[in-house]
Amino acid sequence: MDWFFVLFAFLFGAAVGSFVNVCIYRLPRKLSIVKPPSHCPHCGATLSAIDLVPLLSYFWLAGKCRHCKTPISPRYFIVELITALSFVASVKRLGYTPEAILVAFSLSALLVIAFVDLEFFIVPDEAIWALGLLGFMRYLISKPQDIPIALGGALLGSFIIWVIGFLGKLIFRKEAMGFGDVKIAAAVGIHLGATWLLLPFFIFSAFIGVLIGIPIALMKSRSITGYIPFGPAMAIAAGIVFLAPPSVINFVLGLYSIPTS
Numbered sequence: 121m122d123w124f125f126v127l128f129a130f131l132f133g134a135a136v137g138s139f140v141n142v143c144i145y146r147l148p149r150k151l152s153i154v155k156p157p158s159h160c161p162h163c164g165a166t167l168s169a170i171d172l173v174p175l176l177s178y179f180w181l182a183g184k185c186r187h188c189k190t191p192i193s194p195r196y197f198i199v200e201l202i203t204a205l206s207f208v209a210s211v212k213r214l215g216y217t218p219e220a221i222l223v224a225f226s227l228s229a230l231l232v233i234a235f236v237d238l239e240f241f242i243v244p245d246e247a248i249w250a251l252g253l254l255g256f257m258r259y260l261i262s263k264p265q266d267i268p269i270a271l272g273g274a275l276l277g278s279f280i281i282w283v284i285g286f287l288g289k290l291i292f293r294k295e296a297m298g299f300g301d302v303k304i305a306a307a308v309g310i311h312l313g314a315t316w317l318l319l320p321f322f323i324f325s326a327f328i329g330v331l332i333g334i335p336i337a338l339m340k341s342r343s344i345t346g347y348i349p350f351g352p353a354m355a356i357a358a359g360i361v362f363l364a365p366p367s368v369i370n371f372v373l374g375l376y377s378i379p380t381s
């Protein structure tokens with residue numbers, strides 16, 4: 121019956137992905153995420169159920185609004201697919217447990233953070249709060265005695281980013297890190313705690329920041345030069361650390377001669 125639960129996780133994740141899309145569009149525009157019902161951003165027509173089936177609508181609408189024929193961004197499909205796959209990955213990694221559900225929703229919050237930051241260079245507070253609260257709930261259900269470690273992780277994570285930003289400002293004489301980056305590090309820090317898990321998180325963030333920074337730097341259409349998308353990179357790195365098997369994390373820590381459990 122495993123395939124049945126995997127399919128359920130995929131479909132449930134795709135439905136959550138629709139809501140992730142609503143958040144990505146509405147939060148940076150300061151719009152309510154509950155009303156009005158979904159509508160075409162171009163012609164304003166209210167979308168009906170048939171237009172809003174996760175993943176599938178994009179195909180039978182052939183990527184266009186049914187009313188005004190304006191192309192729909194492929195981002196809607198991509199976000200629904202990533203969310204669906206992240207729900208499957210969470211249950212594969214953590215089993216059919218409450219923690220898997222909390223991690224899956226945390227990945228959705230990270231997805232909102234990554235896409236909004238990439239497009240608007242801002243970090244929506246609603247997604248930060250959601251990510252932080254989900255982190256607290258992970259401790260509450262499994263190891264409430266470790267909540268001080270979670271708080272320490274928030275402080276340590278944000279402090280590290282603040283220090284990197286401070287040094288970057290001294291060296292490059294321009295803003296290297298925004299306050300949004302500090303907030304992301306705080307919320308991720310709650311999940312990882314004041315533990316060595318923060319190390320692979322920051323190492324992966326740096327690598328991914330460079331990896332996605334290069335194509336952005338090559339795109340001349342971006343007016344800002346030297347923008348390193350560190351917020352999206354941290355969101356991706358957090359997702360990897362949440363899902364990585366212990367062997368991967370222990371391998372990275374071993375590279376730095378840090379004893380692993």
Ligand SMILES: [Zn+2]
Binds near residue numbers: 187188
């Ligand atoms: Zn339309």
